[in-house]
Amino acid sequence: WEIEVFIRISGRGKVGADGMGIWYTVENGEITKNVYGAKDQWMGLGIFLDSFDNNGNHDNPKIMAFVNDGTNSYDHANDGGSTALFSCRRDFRNKPYPVRLKVRYYKSTLTIFYHAGITEFEDYEYCGSADNVVLEKSFFGMSAATGGLSDDHDVMKFLTHSITDPESNEAQPDDEEQEEIQKLEEEMKVKVEELNTKFTEDKSKFAEEHPDIVPQDTLDIGSDDPQLQLIFTVQNHIQQNIKTIAADIASVKEMIDMLPAKISVPQAQDALQDKQDIPAPGIPVESSREAIDAIRGVDGKTTKMTNDLAVLRNELSVIANAVASLKSQPEPATGNPAQDIEDAKFKKSQQDLMNNLRQDIQTMTLKIGNIERQKSQCPKIPEVSCVSSTTFVFLTALQIGVIAFLIHYKMNQEAQAKKFF
Known part of the structure; x- marks a missing residue:
């Protein structure tokens, strides 16, 4: 378990008590004056926020944890003495926000975290911990006491939480909950057995009263039914083809996304080579080969995907024709009205399944058409306008000359203005 306690301890003096x-504790507490307002020789866990320095060691205020088996007395004059599991010195008096204590008991380990009350955020700090702490199922409680000095002790919140193993998905029930669950399971088993017995009796009685009616669960609608086999085969085949096509589309998309980065540099290189017939400096020739290989890979992927789509479309057409032919087969009459009613219900359910299958096939055909249209739209190669080296040098020199003329003109204007003043 884990508890969070929001408290406020305040007083007018620098020292409190x-x-x-x-x-x-195992038993309910009693209001006394022995140990912080509760009785001594308790059985269980006690966590004390001691405000007054009784032993004169100048280590108060502090937080201490004790475990008692009901036979030991608390040494109030020495602030508990050396029997404490652990302690930490923290000033919890006169804080702007409520002071918080988070006490966690998990797998026989007791841990205390402390919030100083300086902010209202969840900034807990470690106080102390102890292993091999054995605690029985007990009662939570709070108490406080004052002496010659007085403080106000206010409890703002007291929150309790259950803690389970992070590896388990749900909390483990305790003994009482486990007994209730077993009791409910036994009652449920009895009810299920009664219902099964009643159903068997009613079924036998109905078969005796109506020997000419074949029960629905004896109809041959299992794996020998060709229509159900066709439906299952179609669904599995469509699913496998969709997975294959989806993988091909993803691969083609990745390669298309990589094309602009690979094509931009080789295009500039080709443009310079066409004008100057020399390799561009600083641009490796292998990059154009990589771009060509990438384009060929994309073309191969798209071709393979087109063939797969065509095969899938043909197979869907064949399957649709087969389903239509099965649906159009005449239904033989048995001469038994009850049997005909059951057959009609079964046929109607099969027709619904076939209609759903036909809608799925039409949807898949539309998606295949959209994919083919998207495939046919190849990415446009960006046009790169290139200039010759002579033109580039001329334009650069022209810009430098214009900038120099502007600088010279501005300097002359400033010199004339200085002479004027």
Whole structure:
């Protein structure tokens, strides 16, 4: 379990007394003056927020944790003495926000986290922990006490939580819950057996009263039915082809996305080579080969995908024709009205399945058409306008001359203005 306690301990003086206790004991607590307002020689866990320095060690205020088996007395004069599991010195008096304590008991380990009350955020800090702490199922409680000095001890919130193993998906029920679950399971088994017995009796009685009616669960609608076999085969085949086509489309999309980066540099290189008939400096020739290989790979993928789509479309057409032929087959009459009614219900359910299958086939055909149209739209190669080296040098020199003329003109204007003043 885990508890979160929001408290506020405040007083007018710099020193307070006596403190507050958080309890987890086998028996309900009693209001006394022995240990922070509760009785001594308790059985269980006691967490104390001691405000007053009784032993003069100048280590208060502090938080301490004790486990008692009901035979030991609390040494109040020495602030518990050396029997504490652990302690940490924390000033919890007169804080702007409520002070928080988070006490966690998990797998026989007791841990305390402390919130100083400086902010309202979840900034807990570690206080202490102890292993091999054995606690029985007990009661939570709070108590406080004052002496010659007085403080206000306010409990703002007391939250309890259950803790389970992170590897398990759900909480493990305790003994009482487990007994209730077993009881409900036994009652459910009895009810299920009664219903099964009643159903068997009613079924036998109905068969005796109506020997000419064949029960529905004896109809041959299993794996020998050719229509159901066709439906299952179609669904599995469509699913496999869709997975294959989806993988091909993803691969083609990745290669198409990589084309602009590979094509832009080789295009500039080709343009310069056409004008100057020399390899462009700093641009490797292998990049154009990589771009060509990438284009060929994309073309091969698209061709393969087109063939797969065509095969799938033909297979869907054949399957649709087969389903239509099965649907159009005449239904033989048995001469038994009850049997005809059952056959009509079964045929109607099969027709519904076939209609759904036909709609799926039409949807798949439309998707295949859209994919083919998207495939046919190849990515446009960006046009790169290139200039010769002579033109580039001329334009650069022209820009430099214009900039120099502007600088010279501005300097002359400033010199004339200085002479004027």
